[in-house]
Amino acid sequence: MPEAAQGDSRAPETLADLGEWGLIDRLARFAPPRQFDDDAALISCADGAPGQEIVVSTDVLVDGVHFSDPTTAAEDVGWRAAMANLSDLAAMGCPTALGLTVALVAPPSTAWHWVEGVYTGLRQALDSCGGVLLGGDCSSGPVRMLAITALGRLPRSADGGPIRRRDGRSGDRLLASGPHGLSRLGLALLCGEVVQGLDQLEPGLRRALETEAIRAHRRPRGRFDVIHALADCRPPAVPWRVAGADSSDGLLAAVLSIARASGCGAALSRRHLPMAPAMATLGQGPDWCLAGGEDFELVLALEPHWANALQARLPGSRLIGTLTGSEAPEGLHWLEDGRAIATANSGFTHFLST
Secondary structure, eight states, X not given: OOOOOTTOOSOOOXXXXXXXXXXXXXXXXXXXXXXXXXXXXXXXXXXXXXXXXXXXXXXXXXXXXXXXXTTOOHHHHHHHHHXXXXXXXXXXXXXXXXXXXXXXXXXXXXXXXXXXXXXXXXXXXXXXXXXXXXXXXXXXXXXOEEEEEEEEEEOOBTTBOOBOGGGOOTTOEEXXXXXXXXXXXXXXXXXXXXXXXXXXXXXXXXXXXXXXXXXXXXXXXXXXXXXHHHHHHOOTXXXXXXXXXEOTTOHHHHHHHHHHHXXXXXXXXXXXXXXXXXXXXXXXXXXXXXXXXXXXXXXXXXXXXXXXXXXXXXXXXXXXXXXXXXXXXXXOEEEETTEEEXXXXXXXXXXXXX
């Protein structure tokens, strides 16, 4: 819908009206077709030599939106900022990272100790995943902000290839590389939110869950191990065709993005939600699993034999459903006792009106 013309009483559209996905759809009109379909951009080198494709990802973290002093120490800000981008590289099929560039915006009153902590966290994340700090930029501004660009190299061989959202097919199994909802629980604990059912857990189990959740929120990990496992367990007769996305915006958002790009629907099983057992007993557990966001796991759509082999290879992974033959109007169906139940789209989004 275009902006209101002069004399039109309708208010102009806002980013809150569009939502994050609507905004991305609008911005995609300024780029080549399907350029915005994936977690990162895939760039072929001029000579077209195999193994020379570069993957580029960019994310912005803003104070008060993605981190805050009460919930996130400076080193954790740096770690999470790096992992937000490194996870996108893994989601495209990169087995490792080349490096990061960092643009820092901060008020002049910002303490050097905070900046030092952020860059320490960035370096720690790179040390754990590979890659180096390549450079960047600094500027003053009214709010602290990090804009990070990550670079990776994508292999083109029998041992690997691209992961694109659009490469799913009807009948593919959907796999989540790890549990979901822990990061959202960790944020709730750090913010003092009421967590339904937490006080009913046995004390030792409760302490373990709280520790795991806070660690998941502050120190997520990029799942490059999944890419290596994918190559190692691919059945010999199965060609490289993997659809996927990272789940930083939530499990449902990742599933729906794959289904939408692949022209498919999706069917998920409530009994196979990827949750830690203790998480499943909490009142908000299922909702946070589906739409809590910031778990930075991978969601993949694979040929069934390959999916089964990968699930057996990856501890903590879970087969959660399938891609279906045609895109359902709601985008997603639940399976309960063999019965399909339509449900609404869900996931984290920026630009909510306040």
